[in-house]
Amino acid sequence: MGDAEIQGEAPRCVGCGRRVKTLFVQYSPGNIRLMKCDNCKAVADPYIECEFMIILIDLILHKTRAYRHLLFNKLHIGSSLDKGILYQSILVYIVVDAFRISVSEGNTADKNSSRSMLSTIFICSEVLGNSLLGNVVFMAILLLGVRYILKLSFDIMRYREVLLAVIISSYFKLFLLTMMVWEFPSSAIFIVEIFVLSSNVVALRVMTQFPKAHCVGICFVAHAAKHLTERWLLRTP
Template sequence: MEDGKTEGEAPRCVGCGRRVKTLFVQYSPGNIRLMKCDNCKAVADPYIECEFMIILIDLILHKTRAYRHLLFNKMHIGSSLDKGILYQSILVHIILDAFRISVSKGNTADRNSSRSTLSTIFNCSEVLGDALLGNIIFMAILLLGVRYILKLSFNIMRYREVLSAVIISSYFKLFLLTMMVWEFPSSAIFIVEIFVLSSNVVALRVMTQFPKAHCVGVCLAAHAAKHLTERWPLWTT
């Protein structure tokens, strides 16, 4: 870990969230010493020495310490690196939502097995359009909620950090890909979406340090608007 980082790029203590100069000192390859936080006097980031599966389990358990490690010390949210991460995460997010929508529509589509190639192409473009529009609405409502409900001062960098954290915390959508291999009931999609919502709440709390109820309200409103946007074409047909 290099010293002399700027304020935006400085790592954070996973316990209290305060910025620290460095997370560890490396004496030789494989020989490091974890540094303590000046504020809480605990090891700043013990996850540095943990296996990936341990970190993943703590993320699934919604531990704020694990989210601070992932967002601040691993993904470097708030640094000059997060712009590329944000664009890649949004792209993956839209693709996974398109897959979810296609799975949700699968039951009705299977009733008509004799679809033409043109119909299939139209279906795919429609699904991608729904996913894109749904995500635009989701991000708009999220940022509006952050601005007017959480009353976060308008700063394009801070808003980008919040958006990056929420999109990255939707990682559980990756489990939808298992539906390509194993068959799950449609209720599995609902369970994944609930988990994504709760994960977004934790990430938003970590980034903004606002009360849980406020973060739940913002994330719930964004997800509800997204869901209604995706469902609207089905209700109008």
């Protein structure tokens, strides 16, 4: 077993999830040959030759093959490169969630359009704090569930991989930013959250290879704990 595979840096077959030595062989610029998986005998990663929109559509359709391509072969989760991606992803995740909370509060800003700059800064800080605390609860419940329900061995590297996969799979939250331009009914937020929940389940299954029911339970409890924290403890809608 090579050093890359020991460190979890080897790519994976998107079909069966087994590690492969290489995904393709390049003979010349623009001339490559896709390699087959020794386990399932299929092309290890056909997404290499696909356009981004095709990959995005398959991600939206929750295809595990697309998630394996994104997490293992594109972002190289498990390598030494994912630490910076993790910190950036957490920051973006919290900021977008803060925007969701502010949108959920309704038209408070319209009712108080004459408030001072200091008041605006205070409200923004409060919303950001609510988002931070809610997501701390979410991540804690998620990792506890992975530890005690899925019984994943205690390895800080593995927990970091799981956390990054779940955050990356919450990409549909970025749709909420379109509310800055277009108006949507409040039910759109609920639909986005349901989609994020189901996407998190697929990502967790890809990372842990555990039964779907267990992954659904962990993700549901983590999301429920976050929203209960925002509603009751922080008194946000």
